[in-house]
Amino acid sequence: MKVNPDPEPQEEGPLRLVEVAAAETVDPAMWDLRLYVAGKTAKSVAAFENLSRICEEHLAGKYKIEVVDLLVHPQLAQGDQIVAIPTLVRKLPEPIRKVIGDLSNAERTLVGLQLRPARSGAEDAS
């Protein structure tokens, strides 16, 4: 394991890193999603790609993704009690929902975001 106590400047890459604004007015019909990543680890990159795809397929035109890089801003995790990274948090619509991992299982992600009802007895759809 590698400890990353100091934030490093990020190079250009597939992740669009968006700093989180403190207060923002949000259209109630919009989905407000926040993805916590740790720099460009494989799963962080995978999670962002998978999330973008799922949103384009299911929420086209009515979503916003904020990517929070915890290597740069570890303190921003506090509000959402993040343990494992990557973690996706649905801020809006309420209630807050979390999906942990790289979102490679689209089915599980859709259920986690309540875009699709959970199949009975099929919680673990890996």
Place this chain on the structure above:
Amino acid sequence: MSQALDTSAGGSGDLRRRLEEAEETIRALKAGEADAVLVASPDREQVFTLEAVDKPYWLMVGHMPDPAAILTSDGVLLSCNRPFADLLGEDSVTALAGQPLGRFVGAESRQVLESLLRSGMARETEAQIEIERADGGRGTAHLGVRALREGAFGFCLLAVDLTAQQHYQELQRTQAALREADRKKDAFMATLAHELRQPLAPMRNAVEILRSAGNDTDERSWATGVLDRQLRIMTRLLEDLLDVSRLSRHNVELRLETIELRHVLESALETSRPFIEAGKLALTHALDGPIRVHADPVRLAQVFANLLNNAARYTEEGGSIRMTAEQVGDQVVVSIKDDGIGIEPEMLPSIFEIYSQANPELARSQGGLGIGLSLAKGLVELHGGTIEARSEGAGRGSEFIVRLPIAS
């Protein structure tokens, strides 16, 4: 987790949510879907990533000459090398990270990929996958998949395109086949030299006798008889060789006419009679008649003469040969059956191949190049027919069956 169990914050619903989150966290870590953890202490938060652990794998994959990629257990690309990106028709290696490999797989191969990934977790597995490239092209990859242990957080898969290796193995097989063909050709050349030399000794003797015989007519006619016979053997040998060469170059022209099959078979019998009589063999035949075929009478007689000679060659003295012809549907079936040395089952499939001989030593001692059957097959096929060899094994005789279309 004392924080997670604090129910004062929001009642039992909140507790349930936190428990679910804890379970989900453990599941994601076990499944290898998370590769970093955040550890919060009172004064600060620290992020630990797994990058350092799997970096050697990534470097290894990056430097492999064959297309290679690291995938999650359900097929999302984590990292791949340049050749793998080329295989998928994608310009950017980094753009592939996070994409499911299934996206680049043709519909007909999706299930193959799924079961490949599943069994790849348990053991090294290979399968042929049809690739639908990002640039619209199509291709084929022979993917080998095996599990990689990824630190303490579960498994991921290494997928390598083994197409180049496969080509190499194919080349090796071709090379072995070529070497075998070369060996057979060498053996054939040795037999050929032997066969061509054999008539020379009696011919030289005959010439000597002719020189010294003076006016002795008995001696002279004996010597000319020898020359005549040996010349005929050599001529037949060379004609066969030329025919095989012509057949292999598709350079044989048939002079087709509608003829009575009986005449063809009788002509073949006439040609082979000296061989059959030399072996003191009993010949019987039963010909359904009249059957007419559209054929080149000379070439077709050559086929049956070859089969009869072959039967005579491989049947011991006092044995018997039976030739029958009967009409079956719109075909005529000619069978030439002997009670000779038979054919080993493993020799049957290659019996019509040129240079193949059931028993080269025996064949050499009794004459013949082993090209007669190859010639017969080529000529029968030119006539739109088929030829088949049957034998119940060594010592149990052989049967050759020729089927030809009947002239309407």
